[in-house]
Amino acid sequence: MGIYTPGRRRAIALLLLTSILLLTLDLRGNQILDAARNGFDKIIQPFETAAEVVSRPVQNAWRGINDYERLDEEVQRLQEQVDAQTADLVTAQAVIIENQQLLALNDLDALSDYPTVIATVVGQGPTNIDQIIEINKGSNDGIQVGMAVLTTAGLVGKVTAPVEPDRARIMLLTDSRYSVDVKLVPAAPPPPTTTSTTLPATTTTLSPAPAVPGETTTTTDDPSDTGTTIAEPAPETTTPPADPATTTTTVPEVATTTTINIDLVRETGGFAGQGEGELPAVFYLDNTPSLGGFAVDDLVFTSGSQDSLAPANIPVGRVVNVIERTTSEGPLLEIEPFVNLDSLYFVRVVLYQPGAEDDAETEAGD
Amino acid sequence: MFASLIQGPLLRLFSVGLVLVALQRTLFTDLRPFGVAVQIVLGLAAAAGAAAGSPGGALAGFVLGLMYDLGVGTPLGSSAITMGLGGFVAGYITLITVERHWWLSALFTGLGAAAGELLVPVVRAFIGEEHVFTPRLFTIVPVVAVAAMVVSPLFVPLGRWCMRVRGAAGIPSLERVDVAE
Numbered sequence: 092m093g094i095y096t097p098g099r100r101r102a103i104a105l106l107l108l109t110s111i112l113l114l115t116l117d118l119r120g121n122q123i124l125d126a127a128r129n130g131f132d133k134i135i136q137p138f139e140t141a142a143e144v145v146s147r148p149v150q151n152a153w154r155g156i157n158d159y160e161r162l163d164e165e166v167q168r169l170q171e172q173v174d175a176q177t178a179d180l181v182t183a184q185a186v187i188i189e190n191q192q193l194l195a196l197n198d199l200d201a202l203s204d205y206p207t208v209i210a211t212v213v214g215q216g217p218t219n220i221d222q223i224i225e226i227n228k229g230s231n232d233g234i235q236v237g238m239a240v241l242t243t244a245g246l247v248g249k250v251t252a253p254v255e256p257d258r259a260r261i262m263l264l265t266d267s268r269y270s271v272d273v274k275l276v277p278a279a280p281p282p283p284t285t286t287s288t289t290l291p292a293t294t295t296t297l298s299p300a301p302a303v304p305g306e307t308t309t310t311t312d313d314p315s316d317t318g319t320t321i322a323e324p325a326p327e328t329t330t331p332p333a334d335p336a337t338t339t340t341t342v343p344e345v346a347t348t349t350t351i352n353i354d355l356v357r358e359t360g361g362f363a364g365q366g367e368g369e370l371p372a373v374f375y376l377d378n379t380p381s382l383g384g385f386a387v388d389d390l391v392f393t394s395g396s397q398d399s400l401a402p403a404n405i406p407v408g409r410v411v412n413v414i415e416r417t418t419s420e421g422p423l424l425e426i427e428p429f430v431n432l433d434s435l436y437f438v439r440v441v442l443y444q445p446g447a448e449d450d451a452e453t454e455a456g457d
Numbered sequence: 458m459f460a461s462l463i464q465g466p467l468l469r470l471f472s473v474g475l476v477l478v479a480l481q482r483t484l485f486t487d488l489r490p491f492g493v494a495v496q497i498v499l500g501l502a503a504a505a506g507a508a509a510g511s512p513g514g515a516l517a518g519f520v521l522g523l524m525y526d527l528g529v530g531t532p533l534g535s536s537a538i539t540m541g542l543g544g545f546v547a548g549y550i551t552l553i554t555v556e557r558h559w560w561l562s563a564l565f566t567g568l569g570a571a572a573g574e575l576l577v578p579v580v581r582a583f584i585g586e587e588h589v590f591t592p593r594l595f596t597i598v599p600v601v602a603v604a605a606m607v608v609s610p611l612f613v614p615l616g617r618w619c620m621r622v623r624g625a626a627g628i629p630s631l632e633r634v635d636v637a638e
Contacts (some may be wrong), residue, residue, distance in 0.1 A: 099512045106541055113523070114534030118584060124533055131527035138479035146484035153488050214486040219494050219527050219597045220577055220589055225486070253530055260530060267588040294495045366588035 120407050127257075128253055165434070202402055208232045208440045213258075222266035222367055223251065226438060231256045239393070239401035239441045245429035246271075246407045247395065247438050249400055259440075264407070265371055269364040271401050274394040275385065275410070275424075291412060358385070359394045360428065362407060370411065373424040385413050391426055402443045466513070469619040470505075470520045477501055478528040498525045500605035502540040503569030505616030506547030507562045507609070513620045514544025514569065535580045537559060542602040543573025565610040570595070570605035574598050 183277050206325040208228050211379055216223030236254055240247045242262050248269060251262040262269050360376040373391065395403025412425035473528025477498045485495050502521045508512020522537030529536075554561055575598050578589035605612075 103512060103515050103545070107538065110519065110522070110534040110537040110541065112534070113537065114532055114580075114584060117526075117533035128527050128530070128533070131524070135475055135479055135482075135528055138475050139482055142476070142479040142483045146480065150484060150487045192534055214483070215494070216488070217481045217486050218531060218577075219496075219574070219593075219601070220586075221531070222582055223530075251530075269584055366590075366591050368591055369588060417554050445470055 097161045110376070118259060118362040132255060168294065190264045202404055202441070205402055205441050205443045206233075207386070208234060208442060210234075210259075210438055210440060212438060216260070220366075222248075222263040222269075222364065222432075224261045224263065224435060225412060226259050226261060226440070227257065228440065229259045230322070231258045232440075233442050234259050234440050235444070237400045237444075239405060239443060240438050241405055241441065242430050242435065242438055246401065246405045247430050248433065249434070250440065257276040261438065263364070263371070264428060265367060265432060267364050267366045271362050271364040271407075272359060272394045272396045272399045273391050273407055274359045275376075276390045276392060278385070278390055278409075301388070359396070360424075361447075362391065370425040370427060371408070373410075374421070376421045376424065383422055385410060386421060387411060387413060389424075391424075400443075405441075460635060464621075466516065466620045469621070470517055470523070473501065473615060473619055474498065474521045474524040477580075478524050481525070487498060490604070491596055493597050494518065495604040496570065496601050497557050497608060498522075498536075498602075499540050499543050499570050499573045499601065500566065500608050501612050501616060502544040503547040503566045503573065503605055504562075504609050504612035505620050506549075506569050507551055507565040508613050508624045509619040509620035510551065511545045511548030513622070514548035515541045516544070517616065517620060518542065518544030518573070532584060535577075535584065537575040538580055539573045540590075543569045545569075546572040555589035559610060559613075562613045563606045566609040566613065567606035569603040571598050571602035574601040591599050 113124070198407040210226035210228035210232075212224050213227045216225070226240075234250055234254055236250055236252050238250045240249060246264055248261045248263040248266070249271075251260050253260070264271075342399040358376050360373045362371060362373050364371045376385070387410055391407040391410065392402040393399065393403055393405040393407060395401065406429050408426040410424045411427045414423040414425065416423055481496070481498055486493060486498060498521050499518075502514065502518035505517035505521075509517070518540035519537045522535075522540035523533070525531070525536040525540065537591045550565050550568060551557065551562075575594070578594065582588040596626045
């Protein structure tokens with residue numbers, strides 16, 4: 092008897108096709124499959140609670156074996172950092188308060204306007220591909236899929252499905268499926284750009300009617316409107332006409348100096364994770380050398396655009412590498428996140444919904 | 458139909474799978490040798506293949522993979538494919554032996570788990586995810602395989618029980634587990 096009868100081959104092929112069909116349905120979004128997932132979560136909940144209780148001693152032992160030395164070293168390193176940064180902290184707090192007051196005065200949105208939920212990181216994702224952590228707060232606390240998650244250092248990621256009543260999963264910003272709109276801010280304010288232009292000398296020949304021989308023709312430029320400074324020109328000369336019927340006026344070379352104050356935000360782009368072990372990157376940038384280009388150490392913040400899931404001005408990271416590519420592709424910037432994603436203990440979920448979603452909800456309500 | 462459900466392997470696979478998915482979501486999110494999450498559900502799928510042959514392994518992998526997808530939140534069907542293949546490979550390579558020892562079963566379980574884990578980035582790339590082929594795979598696959606080998610003395614008998622295999626000395630009996638029936 093053959094090892095694989097046609098019946099067995101058909102069965103294996105059927106299993107494969109069923110998997111592909113389910114995969115296709117799930118990726119396209121299917122309510123039945125979502126309901127099945129929720130149902131399974133409810134079924135597995137008691138088993139998970141039991142597993143947590145049973146495995147806690149093993150977990151604690153494992154953590155004790157693996158993390159003790161690392162934590163000891165980290166405590167020492169952090170203590171040194173705290174000492175060094177105490178003075179900076181006071182200064183930074185004063186600047187933050189001043190910034191918030193200015194934003195409030197100008198009726199601008201600030202990150203502190205949005206309510207947040209503080210949660211504890213209770214575990215990592217069970218797969219080796221996805222960059223996911225679990226927190227101990229869920230839909231009971233108002234957490235929804237897509238909400239931004241951060242720490243005091245900066246952006247951590249976003250809430251991803253499924254969100255359970257008392258538990259949620261966070262997709263870290265290094266996950267290859269993560270993306271958010273960002274803006275780039277130079278680490279230090281750029282010096283104003285100054286350009287000098289020299290206008291060539293011009294000669295004008297006037298008919299005798301409006302001009303009186305011996306009179307000087309004067310042209311006035313008002314630089315105040317344009318931000319352009321015109322250097323003091325040499326006095327104009329009027330050449331006595333050989334022909335008394337015409338007047339020739341010569342305007343000498345004029346040097347102009349233009350000063351441009353560059354906006355602090357150089358460019359916006361798309362920030363995307365590149366998977367574990369790889370630095371996230373910013374794409375879709377248009378390198379404009381006149382705006383100073385991109386430089387290592389430039390800072391990256393969320394832009395808070397209309398469709399962005401994260402509010403504006405959340406610190407994301409620092410540019411560590413600028414990779415020039417073809418003109419159509421634009422440069423690629425590798426970003427080092429401010430947050431140390433390997434040691435997350437507490438995170439803050441911003442209960443923020445973008446304007447586009449608010450509008451959609453309003454329309455649905457109408 | 459109800460009788461066949463009770464007498465078939467599905468009910469046993471479901472019960473054992475629930476416990477293993479719960480453990481995968483709790484204990485094994487922390488137990489990460491070399492930073493790699495040990496895949497015990499995949500380990501059982503491969504062990505079931507080593508115990509029950511390739512069709513049984515494919516069936517066990519499919520069922521356990523679906524449960525894993527439902528419980529862990531990965532795209533539904535993706536782990537069913539990878540674990541199905543893991544079980545199939547573990548069962549297929551048992552054909553090279555006539556008499557199997559426990560260490561051979563462990564080896565086959567490890568190889569099946571390695572094949573399944575290796576297929577994970579392939580399936581993810583197939584569904585459009587980027588940057589899934591990273592150098593870390595050279596760490597992930599061996600660790601998952603070795604972990605499956607370590608648990609195989611427990612998981613091969615468990616897989617045999619789940620698949621209702623009554624073969625002497627654990628020799629795979631392809632006629633006994635016919636997924637077409």
